[in-house]
Amino acid sequence: MSIDDLRRFVHGTSLDAKARARLEEAVPEEFFTVPGGLTAPERHALTYERLRRAGLAAPPASELLADPPALCALLERAAIADPPLFHLMLLHYTLALGPILRFGEGQEGTRPVRESLESMASFGTLLMTEVGRSNSHLSPRTVARHDPATGGFVLSTPDVRAAKFPTNTAHPELPKTAAVYATLVHGGEERGVFVFAVPLRGPGGAVPPGVRIVPAPETTGLQVDYAAVLLEEVRVPYEAWLRDGAGIGADGAFHDPHGPAAARLTRSMGIAPPVWRAVISASAAITRASAGMLLAHSAGRSTLGRLAPRRPLTDYRNQQEAVLGALASAYALTAVAAHATAPRPSPDAAAGGDAGAGPATAWAPWSAVDRDLALLKAAATAQAQETVSACRVHSGAPGFAAVERLNAYRGLTHAYQNAGGDNELIRYDTARAMADLDRYAPPGPELGPPDDGDLDSPAVWLFLARDAERRMRDRLAGRVEAALDGGEDAFTAWNGNLALAARTADACADRVVLEILAAAAGDGPRALGPVLRLHALDRLERRASALLNEGVVPPGFLDEVWAARRRTCDELAPRAQELAAAFELPAPVAAPAAFLP
Ligand SMILES: Cc1cc2nc3c(=O)[nH]c(=O)nc-3n(C[C@H](O)[C@H](O)[C@H](O)COP(=O)(O)OP(=O)(O)OC[C@H]3O[C@@H](n4cnc5c(N)ncnc54)[C@H](O)[C@@H]3O)c2cc1C
Known part of the structure; x- marks a missing residue:
């Protein structure tokens, strides 16, 4: 019985040596240590810089998301190197880019946000959980309302208890793009939970009008830049809605081939x-x-x-x-x-x-x-x-x-x-x-x-x-x-x-x-x-x-x-x-x- 058999069992056979080597190089051994003496924001910035380097060295995001063993191998390597890197990488690929690719398929208007994430010019973040109530995923209080005047949507967090938390958005200088989970309200009715792609911080970290980010105190359990996010009448274009086949027609009528609202929730999840x-x-x-x-x-x-x-x-x-x-x-x-x-x-x-x-x-x-x-x-x-x-x-x-x-x-x-x-x-x-x-x-x-x-x-x-x-x-x-x-x-x-x-x-x-x-x-x-x-x-x-x-x-x-x-x-x-x-x-x-x- 050779050790090679055990190795094959551990690493599987779905990736060849070249593919595995490329993923390993994307998270080089240097990433396994963190220099001493960093302040919390410096530590966070280092993790994002490493995420950027990993993303640029790894195969393109769409290929990774279509190839579970490859994406998992990359994330495994990140996890043993540095758990915060794993967490941010997981959010970036599966929870920010994932819904854009999946629900925004065929939506030409999502291209800029998608490209900013794919090129690592912006980092992905997920705004799903709300801080004030348990089981908030079942019914987010953050709402998206269609604005017939502009054709876009207005996203609103009704109060501080509905703030999205935790999110990895605190670092003041880093670009972030969010997948926001909100209840779409239209014609006086709740139409289900949908995802919206929203730039939360621009290239230098600047926050767009209506976005309020409240950094959380520093923690050590899994060190990332946690913050709560409130959306105060944030205006986004129609194309920010990752529609997944749903739509609002010129006559203002809402339709969703995957409705009713309960089925839409499951689909969005x-x-x-x-x-x-x-x-x-x-x-x-x-x-x-x-x-x-x-x-x-x-x-x-x-x-x-x-x-x-x-x-x-x-x-x-x-x-x-x-x-x-x-x-x-x-x-x-x-x-x-x-x-x-x-x-x-x-x-x-x-x-x-x-x-x-x-x-x-x-x-x-x-x-x-x-x-x-x-x-x-x-x-x-x-x-x-x-x-x-x-x-x-x-x-x-x-x-x-x-x-x-x-x-x-x-x-x-x-x-x-x-x-x-x-x-x-x-x-x-x-x-x-x-x-x-x-x-x-x-x-x-x-x-x-x-x-x-x-x-x-x-x-x-x-x-x-x-x-x-x-x-x-x-x-x-x-x-x-x-x-x-x-x-x-x-x-x-x-x-x-x-x-x-x-x-x-x-x-x-x-x-x-x-x-x-x-x-x-x-x-x-x-x-x-x-x-x-x-x-x-x-x-x-x-x-x-x-x-x-x-x-x-x-x-x-x-x-x-x-x-x-x-x-x-x-x-x-x-x-x-x-x-x-x-x-x-x-x-x-x-x-x-x-x-x-
Ligand atoms: C490190 C970390 C990072 C995260 N990152 C993100 C992120 O980036 N974006 C995001 O949107 N969310 C994020 N989350 C949030 C995560 O999805 C929630 O923590 C999780 O869904 C639990 O929700 P909660 O925190 O509101 O706790 P609660 O819903 O209050 O649950 C806490 C506990 O209460 C009990 N409980 C709750 N409801 C019930 C019930 N109905 N019946 C019986 N028992 C119940 C359970 O024991 C449960 O474990 C993150 C969480 C952690 C810990």
Whole structure:
């Protein structure tokens, strides 16, 4: 079994060496470090300058957006280099340019804004979330009104609670172009949520009339130039409306071939799948980097504990399982990312791809766009956050104080619990679709665990995951139905069951992930089998409380998981370096922190 097989698994086969090299050169090793002593605005300016250089060196934006593995590879590289660069790059390509290319297709008038973003003369920003209310995406209070006198639109934020926040618009000298999500009001009626392309800051950072930008205090979690934006009667031309086939005729009549307004919301949110693919890929990439760093910290480190002075740190099961578990989590997320970026039949090809085939939603628009991809985004960011945090803790003080990288990765995974579609809300909408059997079929019952319940067998992980998912769904559906039958309203019926709902969605995500791992273990290099098994065991351990609660497993289950994990770690320990080497981490990440003389 050669390391090349593992490398091929990690990097996939969709990009050839030349394409990969070009993307790597777009984010050169210099971008992996930030010089000391910068003020916050200088740091932000540096990130934008690097974004500009990356964008000019990479293939054209339209090519990247049409090629998910290439865009994801570029964004992965940015994520491990510098999380703020990833965040700004993601916004620029998928959330600013994405809607312009998609919804403004064929609109000649969008050419100037598109070209300014494609040439990196301006940076993209997203004005979607509003600060004062939860679930603001479902119904933005920022409105766009058609002005018959000019033929254009007037965009208005009604009050400060409807300010768009967060946005990356604070830097006073940098050009920004926004994708603004607003409710189009016409003829006294709300016509749905549409996107408008609006220059927010000109070449030197100047703000056009009516745009008010309020910089946020400096933060360190994911350092970008956050600001709130208020639009006070901002006038934009008709062509700023990314119409996506809708229009207002010469007679003033509004038409939307993709209406009614609720369908339009889902369609406008259909820009999310490229975001989710990139976030899942980046989650895998920073998990690989964190696992490599933890191994670098741990390997060869000696201990002084009195049970066995000078015993290597990784002889202790806790550290060994943390290191190997992190490597396994990285391989598992890599498999999930390959699954998410692989071509698949669009859930709604007829509607222009990606959007709108999902279930009805109550908490957020995301599951309606693509339930499975949204759920995988939530699962991948949750897993990455857990693993990256564990890598930080197991790297001790050097992992916190000697190098910023693990803190920065942790900031990124933490931010994306909310950003890119709030994980918690995605879980609730998933659970509701499961309970209602809305475009969801539960796993069928099976007689008992195959392979004598041997936890080494992928068939057994799948049996446990499917059994848990079915039982939880049935119980959730039964409880909500009973509450509704008993006269409770929908809010009360669901509100009493949110803990079970979140766990039920997790059970679905676990089953989907374990199916991906079982397939990868079957198709991939043989060396992958025990690695993915270790991750499956970690996942089953994490879910043991739910498995026990549902009666899927009896008391004593954890002892079995721990024994299987010890066996698997014994098998993997001699190969830890090889497993990390296959990640091919860039030198600045792979090298242990060395600032001491
Ligand atoms: C680092 C970062 C960058 C971002 N960048 C941008 C950007 O550039 N542009 C942009 O438009 N947005 C951006 N966002 C905003 C992001 O989309 C939102 O944070 C996210 O949708 C959550 O919305 P919220 O912040 O209003 O929080 P809330 O909606 O208040 O949600 C907070 C929590 O409250 C709970 N909750 C909320 N509603 C409900 C409910 N109905 N039922 C039960 N529980 C509920 C959930 O636990 C949820 O996690 C960014 C967010 C972060 C963290």
